[in-house]
Amino acid sequence: MKKKGEVLIENVVFIILNLIFLTILILFLLKQGTGVVLMERAHAKQISLLIDSAKPGMTLKVNLEKLYDISKEKNFPFDETIKIENNIVTVKLDPEGGFSYHYFNDVIANAYPEPDNEGGYTGMYIIKILKK
Numbered sequence: 001m002k003k004k005g006e007v008l009i010e011n012v013v014f015i016i017l018n019l020i021f022l023t024i025l026i027l028f029l030l031k032q033g034t035g036v037v038l039m040e041r042a043h044a045k046q047i048s049l050l051i052d053s054a055k056p057g058m059t060l061k062v063n064l065e066k067l068y069d070i071s072k073e074k075n076f077p078f079d080e081t082i083k084i085e086n087n088i089v090t091v092k093l094d095p096e097g098g099f100s101y102h103y104f105n106d107v108i109a110n111a112y113p114e115p116d117n118e119g120g121y122t123g124m125y126i127i128k129i130l131k132k
Helices: 001-035 036-052 066-075
Strands: 059-063 082-085 088-091 099-102 105-115 121-131
Touching: 001 036, 036 059, 036 066, 036 082, 036 088, 036 099, 036 105, 036 121, 066 082, 066 121
Parallel strands: none
Antiparallel strands: 059 121, 082 088, 088 099, 105 121
């Protein structure tokens, strides 16, 4: 009689653990499938490559209109989308996420969004490269 009770408990625990695993897997796939993670990665790497190839005194103007549209959809401030500190470029499109990538050029890079005439942003980022 005891064996039947143990088998039932083992099956219930097995089913619950499988449901938890599948839920986590589905949440991960939904997060990856939105494209936000891929866009953060791609733009962080591309901006790092731009900074690596730049020379001190250069000003780079990068078109980030897609990121601007996504940040507006997610109500995330566009001026916090790109941060450059300690040779690391971080691209964020929501408060929890973000992707960072290191650049090797020995320069100081400052990034800020280009303002428009109405107090908003144009979707372009300006990156100034300065000598260290």
